Amino acid sequence: MVDIWNTIILEPVLNSLIALTNVLGGSFGLAIIVLTVVVRLALFPLTVRQTQSTKAMQTLQPKIQELQKKYGKNQQKLQQEMMKLYKEAGINPLGCLWPMLIQLPIWIALYQSIMQALAATPESLLSLSQHLYSWAAVSHAIPLGDKFLWLNLSRPDPNLILAILVGGTMWVQQKMVTPPATDPRQRSMTNMTTTMMPLMFGLFTLSFPSGLALYWVVSNVIGIVIQYFVSGGWGYLRTPSAPKPVPIPTQKVIPAPKAPEVQPSKTLQKATEESKAIKKASEEKKRGLFGR
Amino acid sequence: MSLILCIAALSLLVVGCSGPTFQGWSGFAASDGVLCFGGIDGKVYAISPTARSQTLTFPAQDEWVFSIPSLGTPGAICGPACAPASPGTSIYATPVVLGDLIYVGVYAGDNGKMIAINRLAPGYTEGVPLRSKGEWTYPSGVKSIGAIVGSPVVVDETLYAGSSDGKLYALDALYGEKKWEFDTGGKIWTSPVIEGGVIYVSNFDRKLFAVSGADGTLIWQTELSSSIASSPAVSGDNVFLGTFDNHLYAIDKANGKVKWNFEGGNWFWSTPVVKDSTVYAGCLDNKIYAIDAGTGRELWQFVAAGPIVSTPVLANNLIVVASQAGDIYVIDSGTGNLVQSIHIGSPVMAPLLVEENMLYVHAGNLCVYGIDFQNGEKVWEFCYSSIE
Numbered sequence: 001m002v003d004i005w006n007t008i009i010l011e012p013v014l015n016s017l018i019a020l021t022n023v024l025g026g027s028f029g030l031a032i033i034v035l036t037v038v039v040r041l042a043l044f045p046l047t048v049r050q051t052q053s054t055k056a057m058q059t060l061q062p063k064i065q066e067l068q069k070k071y072g073k074n075q076q077k078l079q080q081e082m083m084k085l086y087k088e089a090g091i092n093p094l095g096c097l098w099p100m101l102i103q104l105p106i107w108i109a110l111y112q113s114i115m116q117a118l119a120a121t122p123e124s125l126l127s128l129s130q131h132l133y134s135w136a137a138v139s140h141a142i143p144l145g146d147k148f149l150w151l152n153l154s155r156p157d158p159n160l161i162l163a164i165l166v167g168g169t170m171w172v173q174q175k176m177v178t179p180p181a182t183d184p185r186q187r188s189m190t191n192m193t194t195t196m197m198p199l200m201f202g203l204f205t206l207s208f209p210s211g212l213a214l215y216w217v218v219s220n221v222i223g224i225v226i227q228y229f230v231s232g233g234w235g236y237l238r239t240p241s242a243p244k245p246v247p248i249p250t251q252k253v254i255p256a257p258k259a260p261e262v263q264p265s266k267t268l269q270k271a272t273e274e275s276k277a278i279k280k281a282s283e284e285k286k287r288g289l290f291g292r
Numbered sequence: 293m294s295l296i297l298c299i300a301a302l303s304l305l306v307v308g309c310s311g312p313t314f315q316g317w318s319g320f321a322a323s324d325g326v327l328c329f330g331g332i333d334g335k336v337y338a339i340s341p342t343a344r345s346q347t348l349t350f351p352a353q354d355e356w357v358f359s360i361p362s363l364g365t366p367g368a369i370c371g372p373a374c375a376p377a378s379p380g381t382s383i384y385a386t387p388v389v390l391g392d393l394i395y396v397g398v399y400a401g402d403n404g405k406m407i408a409i410n411r412l413a414p415g416y417t418e419g420v421p422l423r424s425k426g427e428w429t430y431p432s433g434v435k436s437i438g439a440i441v442g443s444p445v446v447v448d449e450t451l452y453a454g455s456s457d458g459k460l461y462a463l464d465a466l467y468g469e470k471k472w473e474f475d476t477g478g479k480i481w482t483s484p485v486i487e488g489g490v491i492y493v494s495n496f497d498r499k500l501f502a503v504s505g506a507d508g509t510l511i512w513q514t515e516l517s518s519s520i521a522s523s524p525a526v527s528g529d530n531v532f533l534g535t536f537d538n539h540l541y542a543i544d545k546a547n548g549k550v551k552w553n554f555e556g557g558n559w560f561w562s563t564p565v566v567k568d569s570t571v572y573a574g575c576l577d578n579k580i581y582a583i584d585a586g587t588g589r590e591l592w593q594f595v596a597a598g599p600i601v602s603t604p605v606l607a608n609n610l611i612v613v614a615s616q617a618g619d620i621y622v623i624d625s626g627t628g629n630l631v632q633s634i635h636i637g638s639p640v641m642a643p644l645l646v647e648e649n650m651l652y653v654h655a656g657n658l659c660v661y662g663i664d665f666q667n668g669e670k671v672w673e674f675c676y677s678s679i680e
């Protein structure tokens with residue numbers, strides 16, 4: 001299994017990174033930036049699809065909450081109604097997951113490649129030798145120079161600059177995609193994600209080779225740019241505070257043996273329309289981006 | 293989404309903190325029936341093969357263990373938020389002995405030091421050398437040079453050692469004072485070799501230098517197409533060394549011109565050995581090649597179970613080779629036929645030592661083996677992981 005992973009995913013990425021270093025005059029830092037940009041561009045269609053699916057899902061949240069209130073005790077019915085809702089809105093609930101699952105191995109390979117290519121110790125250099133192609137561009141570049149700007153790429157950045165950049169860009173990116181929650185419990189969870197994760201990664205930067213932190217910064221910046229253009233702005237970054245909770249119908253629903261036809265409230269209708277509009281807009285944008 | 297990020301963050305923490313490690317692979321210095329070597333645990337050991345074969349409790353007479361003083365770079369790779377993944381110091385260089393002193397090159401991530409220890413009984417107190425016993429460190433005090441990977445060499449009371457800071461140092465072997473230094477401009481992870489007053493040293497910047505042993509002036513330098521991690525071997529008119537472009541080179545020692553090159557299937561990391569116009573070179577493609585020293589023609593090849601990192605050793609008409617897969621091969625040096633194979637079961641990357649019929653092996657499982665290589669019998673083993 002490890003051999004298959006190495007042959008199919010890790011080694012192509014690793015050798016491309018090293019060959020790129022040779023092409024870019026021996027600058028490993030520049031190679032990390034260029035390869036991150038190239039990989040993100042190659043995965044751009046998937047990122048766009050993921051972003052759109054996430055946004056469409058978010059628009060359905062008020063309606064889902066309403067259904068949860070209504071069918072909270074009947075999980076089976078709830079699932080049925082939710083699937084019906086997704087179908088009506090033309091959304092695949094796993095639509096935002098599978099692009100991420102496809103991208104994940106490539107990110108892991110890129111991460112492993114940076115760690116392996118830096119090969120700061122004799123043991124890691126020997127280990128690297130077992131993953132290299134016999135390309136002249138690769139053998140000429142090894143061992144890689146670890147100096148880039150003020151950084152020693154195989155060592156953590158002794159200044160706080162890179163840690164702040166990693167934490168800051170991650171916070172902006174998270175803030176752009178995370179809608180303000182209405183439920184107080186959900187809001188605290190959201191706040192934790194948007195605040196704690198950038199903090200944690202900022203702290204990691206103080207301990208990890210700065211080559212890896214450089215990759216995080218570049219990847220985050222590209223993520224922000226994609227998010228900006230795909231979603232058409234700064235998203236939820238500009239939302240000052242959480243919106244007022246969605247009004248919930250006050251009438252008491254008596255569970256019937258046969259579930260009645262759900263009459264969509266104004267909020268529900270609005271959410272469905274919104275999600276349809278997003279889907280339509282994304283289709284048009286996709287056509288615009290990739291041609292007809 | 294947040295769950296995935298959390299898992300990613302935890303994975304990073306685990307991978308990062310147990311990330312690149314250094315262990316070391318020191319060979320042996322033999323003197324007066326005692327073997328000295330640098331352990332993977334960053335300590336220097338002196339062991340007596342006689343005491344070990346009698347399974348006496350360590351330390352027996354003439355035996356000792358010495359902890360290398362810390363250079364103040366815990367873990368080296370890991371930053372402040374991680375626990376160090378490696379011991380603070382390690383030893384890759386095979387120690388050398390002159391008189392009552394044993395010289396050890398120290399590797400500590402970015403830093404290194406050359407230390408001289410009294411081999412009869414180390415006198416260091418709290419990391420400070422005992423001058424009355426002739427001990428010293430270079431540089432002295434808390435200062436350090438680049439990490440030392442290649443083994444030092446002592447000739448005429450001068451110690452020569454290459455360092456990761458790119459410099460070749462010539463030190464007074466008795467007092468530890470610097471005589472001169474020569475900056476090669478690229479990391480030196482190899483051992484210098486001295487022949488006829490000339491020092492040959494290779495570096496990561498693809499260059500081989502011939503330097504005067506007397507004052508460190510450059511005689512010639514030659515640039516190859518790839519970095520050099522194999523220490524040079526000098527025989528006759530040639531210098532032999534291997535590179536990262538999978539080639540072994542024969543270079544004219546008078547002027548640095550390439551005479552021939554031989555292509556293997558991976559890097560030539562281990563130091564080649566030469567005997568009777570044949571070069572024996574271990575390669576990371578799992579093979580040992582026998583090559584005609586005059587023409588570069590392949591005479592035979594032997595395929596091992598793993599990459600060959602350790603420098604092979606010649607004994608009469610046999611060549612003994614260790615593989616990273618944990619096997620030792622005793623091969624007929626004339627034909628390449630296998631005479632004997634011994635399974636160690638742990639990676640062997642340290643240079644081997646042969647004395648009469650005995651082969652000494654320092655393996656990655658923190659054990660040293662005394663093996664009768666004629667019949668393949670493990671005579672004794674000394675595992676130092678349990679020693680306080």
